Amino acid sequence: MKKILFPTDFSDVATNAFVHALHLADVVQGELVLLHTFQLPVVDGQFTPLNYYTIYESLQLAEFDVFKEQIPMLHAIAEKEKLGHIKITHRLMDGDLVTTIQTVIKEENINFVVMGTAGANGWETFFIGTNTGSVISSVSVPVLSVPLVAPYKKIKTIGFTTKFREKDKNALQLICTIAKKTNAEVKCLYVKTNQSDVKQATIQEWETQFANEPVQFTILPLEDVQGTILDFVSQKSIDVLAMVTYKRNFFVELFNPSLTRKFSDYSEIPILALQSDEK
Known part of the structure; x- marks a missing residue:
């Protein structure tokens, strides 16, 4: 069975992408692995007062509470889409987003990653500096990036x-x-x-x-x-554009706002970036 990794921060962008992830799982007869990451502040333990550790524990608990509250909402979306049969498991991890995604891909034998992006403001920023752009250039599996303005169809x-x-x-x-x-x-x-x-x-x-x-x-x-x-x-x-990611610079040039402003509908479609050994 195929496994699809869905990193989420529970934003509107991510929630929209979640629907796409559900339907992809249905198509490939797969399951979803939901990943929520957070980063605790880094301090020098040698000089850290004891009450700082209490703060750490509070932050971890707060992240867990958010995670626990949001999961039922995602399951409700799955039921609304008539995809409640899709198996969904959950991971809550402390660490850098790209690093944790790479870790989960290896540990869970992930076949696809689905992520949301606020692509309506121009794909150039998306591919140069955002989390999704970093993931595309750093993982070994196909990545489906879904703009906020792209409802599933x-x-x-x-x-x-x-x-x-x-x-x-x-x-x-x-x-x-x-x-x-x-x-x-x-x-x-x-x-x-x-x-x-x-x-x-x-x-x-x-x-x-x-x-x-x-x-x-x-x-x-x-x-x-x-x-x-x-x-x-x-x-x-x-409806979906699939491209092999030979060179990241090509994506930067392709989604330059001077081009995409001429095709406003273009930023409204998901892109499936397929990895290649050639860079």
Whole structure:
């Protein structure tokens, strides 16, 4: 059974992402692991008065109380979505968010991470400095990032960008598997620039290999890669965009506000970042 890690701070952003996590768990026949992290203040124990330890214990108890109060609300959301059958377990951990996520991924054999992001204000900030951006560049499993302004809806079309590299095949196969379970179609885009080195024979090989999958390949001979992807998402009514994270700088360029302001709807779709060994 697949395991999906859902880090949450119980904010509106996280609660919205929780619904997406529930539906993903339903699609892949998986379970959710809820993670709430907190950080206690760091002080030098050699010079710490005894009453400081009382404060530590109070802070830990406060975090536990918040956690205990919020969990029933999330279960209520699951019931409302008619997904109360999804198994949900809980982790409350002290420590840095990225580090604790990495720890839980290893300990729980996590297959996906689902996180919320306040992406309405521009994806550039999201990928450069936010928690979700840090997670994407630091973990070894796919990360689904969900903007606050993206309420869950049935997925009909999944976009996938590729450079027709061999390592992209596993990612596309995963996307096709998810698409078949949701009766969705996959629209695969390759932006062919003057510097592109992909041969026609390679493209034909991919088309043959994925001939029985719900995928349609589109090759666009244009120089503006980022702008072409954004236009493709807008024109093809993409519900989720899947991308292999070869280089984080590409994400920074792709979601530059000077581009995304031209496509306001774009910041309203979830992005599934699929990891690659190539950086």
